[in-house]
Amino acid sequence: MKLLVLGIFVVCLSLFYIWSHTRIVQLGYEINELTSAQIDLLNDHKNYQIELVLMKAPQRLQTVATEKLGMAPPQAQNLIAIDGVVTAPVETE
Amino acid sequence: MVTETENNKTPRFRIFIVSLFFCFFYTVIIFRAYMLQIHGNEKLSNLATSQHNANLRVSPQRGTIFDRKGEILAIDVPVASVGIHPHQIQDKDQVIKLLAEHTSLNLKQLAEKLASTKKFEWIERRIPIDNGRAIESPKLPGIQISQEYRRFYPNKELAGQLLGAVGYDAKALGGLELTYDQFLRSATTNKSVERDARGKFFSEPDQNLDTHHLYLTIDKNIQTFAETALKKTATKHQAKSGFALVLDVKTGEVLAMANYPGFNPNAYWKYPLDHWKNHAVIDVFEPGSTFKTILMAAALQNRTTKPTDRFFCENGQYQVGKNTINDHSPYGWLDAKTILQVSSNIGVTKIAQKLGRKKFYEFIKEIGFGKEVDVGVSGESAGAVRPYKSWRDIDFSNIAFGQGISVNGLQMTRAYGAIANGGHLFKPFLVKEIVDNSGHSVHKTEPINEKEVLDPTIAGELKQMLHLVTQTGGTSTQAHVPGYLSGGKTGTAQKFDTRLKAYAENQYISSFIGFTPLEDPRLAIFIAYDTPRKNGYYGGLVAGPVFKALAEETLKYMGEVSREQANTTTKIAQNKTDAKTNLAIVTPEQKWTSAQKDLSQNKVPNLKGLSLRQVLTLTQGTPVQLTVKGSGIVVKQMPESGDLTNTKEFVLTLGERT
Numbered sequence: 001m002k003l004l005v006l007g008i009f010v011v012c013l014s015l016f017y018i019w020s021h022t023r024i025v026q027l028g029y030e031i032n033e034l035t036s037a038q039i040d041l042l043n044d045h046k047n048y049q050i051e052l053v054l055m056k057a058p059q060r061l062q063t064v065a066t067e068k069l070g071m072a073p074p075q076a077q078n079l080i081a082i083d084g085v086v087t088a089p090v091e092t093e
Numbered sequence: 094m095v096t097e098t099e100n101n102k103t104p105r106f107r108i109f110i111v112s113l114f115f116c117f118f119y120t121v122i123i124f125r126a127y128m129l130q131i132h133g134n135e136k137l138s139n140l141a142t143s144q145h146n147a148n149l150r151v152s153p154q155r156g157t158i159f160d161r162k163g164e165i166l167a168i169d170v171p172v173a174s175v176g177i178h179p180h181q182i183q184d185k186d187q188v189i190k191l192l193a194e195h196t197s198l199n200l201k202q203l204a205e206k207l208a209s210t211k212k213f214e215w216i217e218r219r220i221p222i223d224n225g226r227a228i229e230s231p232k233l234p235g236i237q238i239s240q241e242y243r244r245f246y247p248n249k250e251l252a253g254q255l256l257g258a259v260g261y262d263a264k265a266l267g268g269l270e271l272t273y274d275q276f277l278r279s280a281t282t283n284k285s286v287e288r289d290a291r292g293k294f295f296s297e298p299d300q301n302l303d304t305h306h307l308y309l310t311i312d313k314n315i316q317t318f319a320e321t322a323l324k325k326t327a328t329k330h331q332a333k334s335g336f337a338l339v340l341d342v343k344t345g346e347v348l349a350m351a352n353y354p355g356f357n358p359n360a361y362w363k364y365p366l367d368h369w370k371n372h373a374v375i376d377v378f379e380p381g382s383t384f385k386t387i388l389m390a391a392a393l394q395n396r397t398t399k400p401t402d403r404f405f406c407e408n409g410q411y412q413v414g415k416n417t418i419n420d421h422s423p424y425g426w427l428d429a430k431t432i433l434q435v436s437s438n439i440g441v442t443k444i445a446q447k448l449g450r451k452k453f454y455e456f457i458k459e460i461g462f463g464k465e466v467d468v469g470v471s472g473e474s475a476g477a478v479r480p481y482k483s484w485r486d487i488d489f490s491n492i493a494f495g496q497g498i499s500v501n502g503l504q505m506t507r508a509y510g511a512i513a514n515g516g517h518l519f520k521p522f523l524v525k526e527i528v529d530n531s532g533h534s535v536h537k538t539e540p541i542n543e544k545e546v547l548d549p550t551i552a553g554e555l556k557q558m559l560h561l562v563t564q565t566g567g568t569s570t571q572a573h574v575p576g577y578l579s580g581g582k583t584g585t586a587q588k589f590d591t592r593l594k595a596y597a598e599n600q601y602i603s604s605f606i607g608f609t610p611l612e613d614p615r616l617a618i619f620i621a622y623d624t625p626r627k628n629g630y631y632g633g634l635v636a637g638p639v640f641k642a643l644a645e646e647t648l649k650y651m652g653e654v655s656r657e658q659a660n661t662t663t664k665i666a667q668n669k670t671d672a673k674t675n676l677a678i679v680t681p682e683q684k685w686t687s688a689q690k691d692l693s694q695n696k697v698p699n700l701k702g703l704s705l706r707q708v709l710t711l712t713q714g715t716p717v718q719l720t721v722k723g724s725g726i727v728v729k730q731m732p733e734s735g736d737l738t739n740t741k742e743f744v745l746t747l748g749e750r751t
Contacts, residue, residue, distance in 0.1 A: 025289070028287065039240075043171045043222065046168065046169070046170060046171065047170070049165060049168065050165070050168060050170060050245060050247050053164065053165045053168075053247035053248070054247050056164070057247065057248055058248075058251075058313065058314055058317040059317065073646075073649075074649075
């Protein structure tokens with residue numbers, strides 16, 4: 001009886017050992033896939049960042065503003081500093 | 094007939110035989126196990142490890158370089174590199190077809206590569222990552238795809254010389270990339286990963302990188318203004334090269350460092366070495382008349398001359414030893430401030446003679462000439478200041494008007510910055526902060542006020558004198574910045590030909606250096622061109638307008654209120670007070686703080702005057718819904734006041750600022 005219990009225990013232990021190893025390998029594959037996905041997402045993020053920088057490039061914005069939208073830099077008389085910290089007027093020469 | 098005893102003996106015998114067999118069998122197994130596990134353990138263990146583990150080369154990466162506002166200036170982009178193991182390839186035609194489709198090599202070139210007797214051959218490095226994936230997907234034996242990183246400069250030529258370039262394997266080739274290589278570049282490592290019998294990995298190398306990211310003091314927009322203005326004028330005057338420097342005089346931060354001709358680090362191999370040069374720091378040159386300011390500063394600081402002191406300018410010709418000094422126009426008696434305004438060589442010679450060569454030399458050294466600024470750009474030149482004891486009379490005069498001495502652009506800008514800020518000599522710097530891959534700051538540069546080189550009153554007098562240069566009668570009225578007051582000095586220095594050991598004919602360094610706004614300077618700007626060949630060469634004519642354009646754009650961009658704006662604003666404020674509207678001008682910061690305070694007290698905040706973005710940020714986390722009409726800033730809101738807990742919705746009307 002004791003031998004039988006011992007035998008069953010050894011078999012269970014062996015099965016647990018095999019199961020845990022199989023699980024480790026499976027999880028390894030899953031982690032590998034997730035890591036690859038993470039790297040892909042990070043790469044995509046980088047690419048989007050670059051696309052954003054390219055879209056925001058000052059030269060591109062200037063071209064779009066001046067050539068497509070007909071905009072021009074504001075002249076001094078077009079600007080009114082209403083919200084800024086107002087400095088005292090300077091004596092004109 | 095078999096007896097009973099014999100019958101009992103036969104199974105026992107059989108059991109004995111079977112037991113013996115098992116004993117023998119297990120003994121063999123145990124012996125074999127012993128041989129495998131203990132006796133030959135090391136060799137077999139190594140063999141198993143080599144089959145089970147693979148060594149992967151992790152490509153080095155570089156941290157990102159940002160400008161002062163977090164805009165990307167240089168970043169790593171993932172790319173693929175394709176290689177082959179020619180001996181492992183089974184279907185050559187299919188491999189060639191696949192590679193020809195996704196790389197830039199043609200069929201003939203690929204056939205040659207496949208015929209190689211080498212164990213490994215690169216096909217093409219740094220191709221787009223999607224092409225690499227397309228080559229990898231059919232899983233043909235003998236093809237190896239590795240992920241690498243290529244340095245990408247999204248703004249192309251912007252700050253090209255300053256940033257430098259990066260070659261294969263993340264190797265820095267110049268500029269800040271090289272200076273800060275130890276922070277930016279991660280180490281090339283080989284990492285062990287586990288794989289199964291089919292060679293499939295079931296663990297990835299960890300992605301923890303030891304790279305750092307740089308935050309520069311450069312402002313991408315100011316850099317753009319500088320490069321655009323510099324290039325436009327360089328083209329007009331067909332200059333050989335040029336640079337523009339913008340320095341924050343209150344901190345020493347370099348806001349822009351532009352060079353002409355441009356250099357695109359994305360395609361560095363296409364440019365001759367001369368285009369890589371950061372002229373603002375590497376080139377040394379004779380500063381010419383821009384150095385007269387340094388003499389004047391020395392004379393005022395040593396109290397040997399006052400701005401109103403008068404000197405006789407010899408009607409345009411003055412004998413110093415065997416040499417004659419000439420002025421571009423004949424002048425008689427001029428006071429010191431007019432001497433600087435009209436840039437009289439004879440006038441400054443006389444001021445220098447009154448000062449004395451020892452004091453002049455000491456001041457030149459004190460204000461930072463003759464030694465490197467150490468801004469963090471490799472190859473910086475210190476310039477040359479000869480000891481005053483070796484100066485002949487003519488050398489002394491020449492140095493007074495900026496010949497016989499060599500400086501770099503940053504030294505000059507720093508010195509003018511000190512005049513502009515009241516006498517504090519700040520150490521210029523380019524890198525504001527270095528952060529690690531987790532975003533923790535590992536180094537922060539704080540402004541360093543190296544020393545006081547001028548009394549504030551002397552600096553104030555000098556600023557007023559330099560202001561006259563941009564006014565009528567000065568040498569650079571073209572440098573006058575509309576709406577702002579500024580000061581500065583022109584320079585037109587003949588170039589010294591080291592080969593001929595004489596000043597070259599028709600070759601000049603044309604420059605303008607100044608600061609703005611005069612009342613409370615924020616910027617020191619230096620513009621210099623090497624050998625303008627067309628449409629004039631005088632510093633005031635060539636570099637003055639660039640100063641004007643760059644200063645005007647930068648001041649507007651920085652929100653610096655111009656004199657016209659200040660007047661208009663004051664008038665508006667005055668009108669409102671007169672009308673007894675009791676409307677005070679409230680800054681956006683005040684509106685924001687007030688709204689935040691109301692929210693924290695569970696009151697309906699006053700959102701008028703705020704942008705939609707500000708409103709969204711403020712109301713984030715509250716259960717209140719927003720209904721928005723129009724565009725612009727909030728001009729009307731419902732409800733206007735009350736208890737926030739009873740409010741479920743804000744109806745906002747956006748419109749133009751009134």
